[in-house]
Amino acid sequence: MRYEAPETIEKACQLLAAEAGHARVLAGGTDLLVQIKTDVLDPSVVIDIKKIAATRTITSDAAGFKIGAAVTGAELKEHDALKAAWPGLVEAANLIGSTQVQGRATLGGNLCNGSPAADSVPALIAAGAKAQIVGPEGRRELAVEDVMIGVRKLALTKGEIIVSFTVPARPKHGGDAYLRFIPRTEMDIAVVGCGVALELDASGTCTAARLSLGAVAERPLLVAEAGRALVGTKVDAAAIEAAAAAASAACRPIDDKRGTKVFRIQVAGVLARRTIQLALDRANGKTGATH
Amino acid sequence: MQDKVKSPMSSEFSVIGTRPVRPDGVDKVTGRARFGADLNMSGQLVGAVLRSPHVHARIVKIDTSAARALDGVKAVVTQKDFVSQSNATTNFGEGTLNLMHTVTNVLAGDKVLYHGHAVAAVAATSSAVAKQALKLIKVEYEVLPHVIDVDEAMAPGAPLLFPDMITEGVKPAPTTPSNIAKRIDIVLGDVEKGFNEADVIIERSFKTAPVHQGYIEPHACIATVSEDGQAELFVSTQGHWIVRMLCAKLLGWDINKIKVTAAEIGGGFGGKTVVYLEPLALLLSQKSRRPVKMVMSREDVIRATGPTSGSSMTIKMGATKDGRIVAGEALLKFQAGALPGSPVGPGCMCAFAPYDLANVKVIGYDVVSNRPKVAAYRAPGAPISEYAVESVVDELANKLGIDPIEFRLKNVAKQGTKAAYGPKFGPVGMAEALEAAKASAHWRTPLGKNQGRGIAAGFWFNIGGETTVSLVLNEDGTLGLTAGTPDIGGLRASLCMMASEELKVPLEKIRVQIGDTNQLGYNFLTGGSRSTFSSGMATVEAARDIKKEAVKRAAKLWELPEEAVEWDAASGAVRPAGPNAGKHKPMTLVDIAKIAGKTGGPIVGYSRLNAHGAAPSFACHIADVEIDPETGKASIVRYTAIQDAGRAIHPSYVEGQYQGGVAQGIGWALNEEYIYGTDGKLQNAGFLDYRIPVASDLPMLDTIIIEVPNPVHPYGVRGVGETCIVPPLAAISNAVSMATGVRFAELPMSPPRILAALDKARAEKTAKM
Known part of the structure; x- marks a missing residue:
């Protein structure tokens, strides 16, 4: 196994595209290194992207934020403006693993690991994040909900790397949240995860809403129906209930070691309700403890 | 923390308590402490180790030539x-021993019996080479049907793990083989x-469900065998004399060839009382003439290491209106894993032990299936059977309208x-523990919603x-205490305190170590909550030996x-015993140490004994849980453990236990379980x-520590390490059950299981309305 640590994204893409064997991109390594050590993966080359400046920085302008794909959860938490704008996203990234893991694990890695249960992904999807991709054919942008297409399957072509994510500026009356269900209190993986971002007008009517679910299908889902159930309402109990029902209806989970199908569908509705409420409180300027 | 045991309870002691x-x-x-994997040579x-990819298969051929x-x-x-x-089973410690099974x-011999069963082992110059070598070992398997569940394993027609296994303990002996290794019967009075x-x-x-001991430190050892067959083994274990004996028997070596040193141990809980890697490391070292880690x-x-049994049980109990239990009956079916030896025996014995009953009948079955072989786990068997009995006791109390205490x-x-x-x-101390529970603030605090x-x-x-302990009086009057039971839960502190109490020597003047197998006579392992009791008893004896010797030397x-x-x-x-003995200045151990040479040579206290009179420890626990009715998640919100320690030598370590x-x-109650696919593989x-x-x-x-002293121990010690996992x-x-109004009878009570039960109850309630 070779280790490469190029300093430009172009060089990284070249290495990735040129590799005849099995190439893997290394960001934080909290999934990749474990998979190599336990013989799940046996790559011929590992390409570390952390030396590429664009993957390691958070920038912002009037339009919003650009977050490097190799920025860690802990670094997101230390970015006050991002934390104020998208607390749900920052919290989601900091539910992953332990404090030590959060010091390594990255948004890009969490998405590209290809697990439907990745905590930060529903939060990114809810926030309307776009993946900025560089490859042999140049640059392109892809909505985060379109990046993962199945378990361990991505819509990236050979040689493509996600450099960063763009997230819009926080709307005036906007709020986001991410909640997950785990049997423990931490150090666990989502049995169901739910990200919500919504936007209100001055009168409190919902003008936009995005709800995303993790761990209930072969990939994280953007549940458009749930968003529609909220838009145009005051996000009252009936609207929340309708959105929760839409969330449950969108689930197509499996029975596995982490939960049954029935359990996941039911809890997706419960979490949708709770997450919408928290996002709403934030949109209304009320903050509350999440966990 | 309790003030009561924080300072010595009476002027009787100055250090103990x-x-x-x-x-x-x-x-x-x-x-700085060296655990199992911390020593390098x-x-x-x-x-x-090469492990089986199959759940149950015959090994047709192993070809190691390419490796x-x-x-x-x-x-x-x-x-x-x-x-x-030979296939012979003997009683051993808290369980049994069968070297063929070991x-x-x-x-594995002619068959692999579970997914992950060890098949072969290699020693190589690096882990990469070792890994590659494992891939080069060609094993030809003939896959056999498997069985995982205990009830299915007992059913007629189940795949048999051993075609010659005839159930022990049944008369007349069955004529057909089964997966039931043994039946146990306990009868008192007449349950009918x-x-x-x-x-x-x-x-x-x-x-x-079966649960693993969950020690944080994985099994680890390093062995070196010299050209003349002298072997040294450094290993994380609860009993290095046991490791020595097992390795000697499996390898056919004399016991004196093997010196075993116990590493610091990162948890054992019973799971480090057997051998897995140790005989392999010794054998690989002998063959390679290099140390093998x-x-x-x-x-x-x-x-591939021991969990404790999963079980299937039926309990029947009867009581009179005034609250007297008149009969208790239990049927206990325990998974042994792939080889016989579940803790169903102690499970049967403990089932009704907290109660004074006239009529008891218990039947236990030790059942093999294609799972890892169980090993001891903290009070082996007792948490399982007492869980079932205590659930029925609770239901009886509810039904009779009597307070459960x-x-x-x-x-x-x-x-x-x-x-x-x-x-x-x-x-x-069972009644004392119940009275303390009744008197506790916890018991009287109102509960919240859900x-x-x-x-x-x-x-x-x-x-x-x-047990063997030695206590050396050094030239300057300080002391060196050597015990042979690995220190898992504060043993060294407790032994030091007992020696200090006995000899009135400050704690810091006593250095305590766990000796290797060449430094002391035989020691059984740290298990059965025996080390503070047994090594404590031996320490006190050794200290008394020193006192006797001191008297002798002063007299001389x-x-x-x-x-x-x-x-x-x-x-x-x-000091002189009376005025007639003359006016000699009393001599402390420091003074005695100075004259040791000229009055007969070095002074060493020694004790080797078989500690009898271990006394049981009883407990009563109070648990408050809160249920999320929408997700089925149970959270423990308050917990009080009340237990009889006999006497708490070091209360912090008793509380820690x-x-x-x-x-x-x-963990056992709420979330821990082994999850198998239909393919029989652990997921x-x-x-x-x-x-x-x-x-x-x-x-x-x-x-809350209760102290009802054990009259047999010089300081009243009872073992405390195991009872606490039972309630x-x-x-x-x-x-x-109280929070949800639904009676639970299956562990773990994981969120999907609780939510399903709640939904069922809600549906039934709606149907009735």
Whole structure:
């Protein structure tokens, strides 16, 4: 196994595209290194992207934020403006693993690991994040909900790397949240995860809403129906209930070691309700403890 | 923390009952302490194990030639390299021993019996080479049908693990083989007569999942064998003399060839009382003539080392209206794993032990199936059977409208109670624990919304056993204490305190170590909650030996007969016994040490004994849980463990044992389980999906130490390490049942299981309306 640590994204893409064997991109390594050590993966080359400046920085302008794909959860938490704008996203990234893991694990890695249960992904999807991709054919942008297409399957072509994510500026009356269900209190993986971002007008009517679910299908889902159930309402109990029902209806989970199908569908509705409420409180300027 | 035991309870003691810093503490918090994987030797090889990819299969052929030919491979072994053993079972410690089974679990013979069963081992110059060598070992398997569940394993027509297994303990002996290794029967009085007297009878079936001990430190050792066959083994174990014996028997070596040193241990809980890697490391080292180090991965630990049994049980109990239990009957079916030896025996014995019952009938089955072989786990068997019984006791109390503590007090085991399994109890603390529970602030605190409170009693025998301790009086009057039971839970501190109390020597003047197998006579392992009891008893004897010798030496110096000199306990010095003996200045051990040379040579206290009189410890736990009715998640919001310690030598370590047992019991009750696919393969061999509690899952676990001294121990010690894991399962189940209004009879009470039960109850309620 070779280790490469190029300093430009172009060089990284070249290495990735040129590799005849099995190439893997290394960001934080909290999934990749474990998979190599336990013989799940046996790559011929590992390409570390952390030396590429664009993957390691958070920038912002009037339009919003650009977050490097190799920025860690802990670094997101230390970015006050991002934390104020998208607390749900920052919290989601900091539910992953332990404090030590959060010091390594990255948004890009969490998405590209290809697990439907990745905590930060529903939060990114809810926030309307776009993946900025560089490859042999140049640059392109892809909505985060379109990046993962199945378990361990991505819509990236050979040689493509996600450099960063763009997230819009926080709307005036906007709020986001991410909640997950785990049997423990931490150090666990989502049995169901739910990200919500919504936007209100001055009168409190919902003008936009995005709800995303993790761990209930072969990939994280953007549940458009749930968003529609909220838009145009005051996000009252009936609207929340309708959105929760839409969330449950969108689930197509499996029975596995982490939960049954029935359990996941039911809890997706419960979490949708709770997450919408928290996002709403934030949109209304009320903050509350999440966990 | 209790003030009552924080300072000595009476002027009787000056050291016992206090909370000094443990002598091994600094090394442990600075990382200096050497655990199983921390020792390296120059020229060492890496040992690795090839494990079965099949759940049940015949081994047709093993071809190791390609692996042997690989550059860097120094040795390869299979079961053929071990001495062949007879299929004989003997009693051993808290369980049984069958060397044929032991070697078969170290390396498979003609069959693999579970996914992850060890098949061969290699020693190579690096882990990469070792890994490659494992891939080059060609094993030809003939896959066989498998069985995982205990009830399915007992059913007629189940795939048989051993075609010649005839159930022991059944007369006449069955003529056909089965997966039932053994049946156990315990009978006291006449249960039929008892049930006839009952006003209320409850019969319920229970299931529990197998759970792993969950020690944080994986099995690890390093072995080196010289050209003339002298072997050294450094290993994380609960009993290095046991490791020595097992390795000697499996390898056919003399015991004196093997010196075993116990590493610091990162948890054992019973799981480090057997051998897995140790005989392999020795054999690989002998063959390669290089030191061989072996360390298990977490996955190997969960796949191939001992959990305790899962079970299927039926309990029937009857009581009169006034709250007297008149009969108790139990059917206990325990999974042994792939080889016989589940703790169903102690499970049967403990089932009804907290109560004074006239009529008891218990039937137990030891059943093999294609799972890893079980190993001892903290009070082996007792948490399982007592969970089922305590759940029924709780239901009986509810049905009779009697407070659950009062109901238990009406039936409580006390001094003179004849236990169903045989003995009459001496002084025991069950009633005292229940009274303390009743008097606790916890018991009287109102519950919040969606909360429930459960209590449960618990019992464990505790054991003694063979023990050796030496105590050396150094030239300057300081002391060196050597014990042979590995220190898992603060043993060194406790032994030091007992020696200090006995000799009136300050703690810091006593250095305590765990000796290797060449430094002391035989020691049985740290298990059965025996080490503070047994090594403590031996320490006190060794200290008394020193006192006797001190008297002798002073008498010699003063030219007096020995009876004219005495040890003054108050001052910790020898002095003339009376005015007639003359006016000699009393001599402390510092003074005695100075004259040791000229009065007869070095002074060493020594004790070798078989510690009899281990007394049981009883407990009562109170658990408060809160249920999220929408997700089925149960959280422990308050917990109090009340237990009889006999006497708490170092109260902090007694409390630590209580809390540790409770934490493990909480995991067992709520989330821990082995999850198998229909392919018979374990799906959760790691701490992500095998969910032991993390710190934030637990509230402060409160403790109350009861002291009903054990009259046989010089300081009244009872073992405390195991009883504490017995009550949590039922206490939590009873609490969940109260919070939800649904009676639970299966562990773990994981969120999907609780939510499904809640939904079912809600649907039934709606249907009725």
